[in-house]
Amino acid sequence: MxxxxxxxxxxxxxxxxxxxxxxxxxxxxTNGTLYTVLVGSVEHPTxxxxVKNDFVGVSFLDDHLREFVEYVFAESSPEMLFLQRATHREYVGGTDKIDDGSTYYFKEDGGLVISRQVFNPHRGEKTTGTADVATNYSRKPEFGHYEDLIRLERS
Incomplete structure (x- = not known):
């Protein structure tokens, strides 16, 4: 990698x-200040x-360099991060125009809110529920070791 x-x-x-x-x-x-890691290449990362001391955002890019999946991890303890938000987007053809998207908001107690939006015509819906969040935890990464955070498939 x-x-x-x-x-x-x-x-x-x-x-x-x-x-x-x-x-x-x-x-x-080391200082806990924001920096960005590109995986694969500078011009066309996957x-x-x-990365910051208490936060990691991970964005997966498609062939058009559009963010189609985004994960947001926040500190849950000095050593651990918790996946708080996962967003999936679909685009109109080869354009940058978002066709629809779903965002999952996770709480450490298992609470879940799902927000779905369709953009043409615009409509949205929200549902609430619970989820098993045991797999939402990841160790804070050591520098250069981001393998656990860049797994696209998460249980």
């Missing part, structure tokens, strides 16, 4: 901003992670 580091992923332009050295990214990791 090839990793590259940068300040951020510019979503609108679908490109990295300020490609960084591993040393600069490692310093951010996914990217936005």
């Amino acid at each position: 090839k990793l590259f580091f940068c300040k951020s992923w510019f979503r609108a332009e679908k490109c990295a901003t300020e490609v960084w050295t591993e040393e600069k990214a490692r310093a951010c990791h 996914c990217f992670l936005e």
Whole structure:
């Protein structure tokens, strides 16, 4: 797995901003400040992670560099992260226009809210329920070791 580091992923332009050295990214990791990890390549990553001491966002990109799955992990203890939000989007053909999306909001007590939106014509719905969230926990990553967080399929 090839990793590259940068300040951020510019979503609108679908490109990295300020490609960084591993040393600069490692310093951010050590200090708990925000940095971005590109997986695969700088120009066409398969996914990217936005990493901070108490938060990790993971966005999976399709062939058009559009975010089709996004996971948001937040600190649940000094060593652990909890998957709080998972979003799936579908697009209109090869455009960047979102056709529909679903977002799952997880609570550590098992509470779940699912928000679905369709955009043409626009309509939305929300449902609530419970989920087994045992697999929503991940260890905070050591620098360079993001394998557990970049699993697209999560139970």
